[in-house]
Amino acid sequence: MGNYRFILSGGGTGGHIYPAIAIANELKKRYPKAEFLFVGAKDKMEMEKVPQAGYKIEGLWISGLQRKLTLKNLMFPLKLISSLLRARQITKRFKPNVAIGTGGFASGPLLKMAASGKIPCLLQEQNSYAGITNKLLASKAKRICVAYDGMEQFFPKEKIIKTGNPVRSDLVDLKIDKKEAIEFFGLDSSKKTILILGGSLGARRVNQLIEKELDFFQHQGVQLIWQCGKLYNEDYKQYDSSSVKVLAFLNRMDYAYTAADIILSRAGAGSVSELCLVGKPVIFIPSPNVAEDHQTKNARALVSKNAALMLKESELDSEFEKSFINLMDSADTQNKLSTNIKELAMPKATEHIVDEIEKLFK
Incomplete structure (x- = not known):
């Protein structure tokens, strides 16, 4: 076997992108024949960083909610619906064995659609205070890997595994x-x-x-x-x-x-x-x-x-x-x-x- 398919999503900042790439590299080491697909937010730095690391990436039209009333916020429901539909298309076509989310806006629609398609999902939370996307996805995930103690205030205790954060080898x-x-x-x-x-x-x-x-x-x-x-x-x-x-x-x-x-x-x-x-x-x-x-x-x-x-x-x-x-x-x-x-x-x-x-x- 070994012809597994992994879909990964995380981005917006280096703090979300880097762990996703590190996880993909380790999976590739163990399963050289595996296929990988990253999903990011269209105008964010992952669209540049992921291909530099040698992986394919597809972009969703998504951004976070601004704190104040702006045109971007009025567009948010539209972007969310568009991203959910696109994420569903991508997961149906790619048929991953596992979906992995490392935080950031794009991982929301992707993991939500993967979970509703019965694909097992794993989240990786880097911070001591969980991000909004991961908190919303916690009920859908099978496992949640964290780097700090005390994370049961955000996530179901039985899903949490303390692994630490991926670092440069x-x-x-x-x-x-x-x-x-x-x-x-x-x-x-x-x-x-x-x-x-x-x-x-x-x-x-x-x-x-x-x-x-x-x-x-x-x-x-x-x-x-x-x-x-x-x-x-x-x-x-x-x-x-x-x-x-x-x-x-x-x-x-x-x-x-x-x-x-x-x-x-x-x-x-x-x-x-x-x-x-x-x-x-x-x-x-x-x-x-x-x-x-x-x-x-x-x-x-x-x-x-x-x-x-x-x-x-x-x-x-x-x-x-x-x-x-x-x-x-x-x-x-x-x-x-x-x-x-x-x-x-x-x-x-x-x-x-x-x-x-x-x-x-x-």
């Missing part, structure tokens, strides 16, 4: 020499290195903070690897110097993580899972502009286990320098944070999720 076992990593960025191995991560597009408030604190960092004698995001590269590349490396994005995350002594990061689910594997002291600066404020909840889940520090955007001006100095000055705190965050890592998440998928079609 090159980060599971960092075997790079620190000196080599520091040299890769042209930095000084006698200085402490701070890594700033704002996500692939960048984080405006984080970038504003770093710009404002450049003199402070210099006084502290530290050097920076500043991933400012492609939307902001033009604004900040003027600060690139021997001790401040400004990059639109990081092609070699393995080198960046190895070089870092302390990391400042947003708290998207994917970043949090990677940082658990990396095991360095982290200060999270969650984005307040995301659905259900889930980044703050992701960060709090770690802070409550003494595995990270967190500063809200509203606290940056008053608290940042003090928090940073306290962390820099205490080797004990740094070690404690490193040890505790590493204990939360789940490096085999993708394999465990695929083990659960196998139970649905074997």
